[in-house]
Amino acid sequence: TASLFGAVDMAPRDPILGITEAYNADKNPNKVNLGVGVYYDDNGKVPLLECVRKAEAQLLEKAAPRTYLPIDGLAAYDKAVQELVFGADSAVVQEKRAITVQAIGGTGALKIGADFLKRFAPDSQVWISDPSWENHRALFESAGFVVNSYPYYDPATRGVNFAGMLGALQSMPAGSIVLLHACCHNPTGADLTDEQWKQVIEVVTGRGLIPFLDMAYQGFGDGIDADGRVVRQFAQAGGPLFVSNSFSKSFSLYGERVGALSIVAASTEEAARVLSQLKRVVRTNYSNPPLHGGQVVATALATPELRALWEEELAAMRVRIREMRQALVAKLKAKVPNQNFDFVITQRGMFSYSGLTKAQVERLRNEYSVYAVDTGRICVAALNSKNIDYVVDAIAKVL
Numbered sequence: 001t002a003s004l005f006g007a008v009d010m011a012p013r014d015p016i017l018g019i020t021e022a023y024n025a026d027k028n029p030n031k032v033n034l035g036v037g038v039y040y041d042d043n044g045k046v047p048l049l050e051c052v053r054k055a056e057a058q059l060l061e062k063a064a065p066r067t068y069l070p071i072d073g074l075a076a077y078d079k080a081v082q083e084l085v086f087g088a089d090s091a092v093v094q095e096k097r098a099i100t101v102q103a104i105g106g107t108g109a110l111k112i113g114a115d116f117l118k119r120f121a122p123d124s125q126v127w128i129s130d131p132s133w134e135n136h137r138a139l140f141e142s143a144g145f146v147v148n149s150y151p152y153y154d155p156a157t158r159g160v161n162f163a164g165m166l167g168a169l170q171s172m173p174a175g176s177i178v179l180l181h182a183c184c185h186n187p188t189g190a191d192l193t194d195e196q197w198k199q200v201i202e203v204v205t206g207r208g209l210i211p212f213l214d215m216a217y218q219g220f221g222d223g224i225d226a227d228g229r230v231v232r233q234f235a236q237a238g239g240p241l242f243v244s245n246s247f248s249k250s251f252s253l254y255g256e257r258v259g260a261l262s263i264v265a266a267s268t269e270e271a272a273r274v275l276s277q278l279k280r281v282v283r284t285n286y287s288n289p290p291l292h293g294g295q296v297v298a299t300a301l302a303t304p305e306l307r308a309l310w311e312e313e314l315a316a317m318r319v320r321i322r323e324m325r326q327a328l329v330a331k332l333k334a335k336v337p338n339q340n341f342d343f344v345i346t347q348r349g350m351f352s353y354s355g356l357t358k359a360q361v362e363r364l365r366n367e368y369s370v371y372a373v374d375t376g377r378i379c380v381a382a383l384n385s386k387n388i389d390y391v392v393d394a395i396a397k398v399l
């Protein structure tokens with residue numbers, strides 16, 4: 001008799017986690033993993049931030065019971081996140097038109113946003129950048145949407161194909177859901193300029209598209225406020241607006257799964273109805289979010305001394321990545337003077353679309369144990385003062 005699982009095919013391996021598996025198995029002592037999406041410090045370690053350690057010490061001291069959180073999460077967390085994302089003095093916060101729900105990382109925020117949208121905009125289609133974070137498409141498809149892509153990356157300039165992007169926005173039907181990276185585009189590192197954002201906001205709001213901003217790297221580009229500027233400009237332009245944000249990177253809290261979904265509505269009363277329905281989505285998915293990470297972030301954001309410490313530590317991560325971008329370009333220039341790598345300095349966040357071809361990435365892996373994504377994406381935050389010369393040598397040899 002046929003078994004239930006007889007017809008279950010093996011699912012394809014996650015391409016990025018596959019790189020790490022191969023890296024872990026590699027015996028070369030000089031091996032470097034640039035395929036990751038994680039910030040490492042100059043010693044090649046994932047940092048435990050001092051502000052997190054201090055917040056955790058305070059929480060441990062309290063020895064509070066582990067009751068359930070409300071469906072929408074810890075109130076102090078939601079408030080702190082909302083003020084961080086929109087600015088405490090913003091009209092949407094003051095007028096209580098924004099609602100914020102604690103979520104299981106940025107991924108969980110995208111997922112509850114997608115499920116909510118499927119209920120209330122069931123016929124809309126979703127548009128993501130080409131390319132985008134590899135989970136965006138799968139996530140919205142699994143929520144039941146047709147997912148399309150709009151032009152984004154231009155390999156010729158290693159920047160944004162802005163004319164192509166704007167043209168696509170201008171021809172989408174009203175009610176289309178447009179996923180935009182608020183800052184530090186993953187995987188390319190190519191962001192829009194302020195002037196380009198202005199035009200995007202005009203077209204999106206003018207044509208009645210539904211913006212969904214994904215902000216997974218606030219503070220990794222130009223600073224906390226500078227990186228949040230696009231969210232604030234969209235909020236000012238009026239709702240509806242969806243914003244997913246994540247503290248995985250900015251607090252180095254990957255495994256604690258701390259993120260949030262914020263939605264901007266047209267009025268306080270509308271926001272209350274939206275929140276009530278979003279809570280139903282959460283309730284039927286996982287009931288309520290986990291306690292620990294939300295408490296750590298809420299404590300750090302709301303305690304002035306810890307807040308200042310976090311801003312310092314985040315700035316140090318941002319500056320280190322910038323220094324690695326500068327060093328990579330300077331060292332490559334010295335070895336390969338006939339090629340221009342200045343785009344690496346212009347790119348923002350943890351990643352760079354390096355322009356390395358699939359064949360070059362394969363040679364880096366097979367001959368030098370330097371692991372990058374097949375698309376040429378490298379994690380600049382995995383470079384450090386000890387491995388950069390080895391990486392530059394290897395890249396120069398495969399170019």
Ligand code: PLP
Nearest residue numbers: 037105106107133186216246248
């Ligand atoms: N969105 C983007 C653009 C990302 O790069 C990531 C993580 O890599 C996420 C969302 C997911 O964040 P989290 O790990 O908090 O779920």
